[in-house]
Amino acid sequence: GRGSKSPMSRRKRHLGTRDNPEPSKCLGVFGLSVYTTERQLYSIFDKFGPVEKVQVVLDSKTGKSRGFSFLYFENVKDAAAAKNECSGMEIDGRRIRVDYSITKRAHTPTPGIYMGRVTSRGGYDRGYGGRGGDRYRSPSPRYRPRPSQRRDYYDRGYDRGYDRGYDKYDRPRYEDRYERNDR
């Protein structure tokens, strides 16, 4: 109740895990019906503030929804409101769960080349076996990329794109996309 301590901090939970995602502009929506479209989600979530992007995760093989989705708000406060209001709501007969995403974006497709750190000496920080996050670790230490080469693969503005209000393909905004396809 008010004024008393929440029992939630009983177990120690650090930020950025499934149990305790840290606030962000990116929301994950889970438990979706496979028939729920990005368009539906957009029209629901857009009520809380401008939405940059909606991404229903598709199965690459069948092209069908995997039943979850990620949305990028322009403002964290809108994301927060949307999360609170929409988690537990029902869409297409499914009760959805909404949380801050713990992953920032789609996995970068593995380029098939070594992308470990290049040290200041021009050597390599070969992180095999370490926790590399999204980074692909080549099994072969023989590949020796130069920093310029590496940039080519890595610095394509994936991270900056979302913050600037357009997506990485520079596609039209959702308003335009969705109006057009209106049957």
Next chain:
DNA sequence: GTTGAGCGTT
């Protein structure tokens, strides 16, 4: 036209 839980592809 499928339910269970699901944190991501080009």
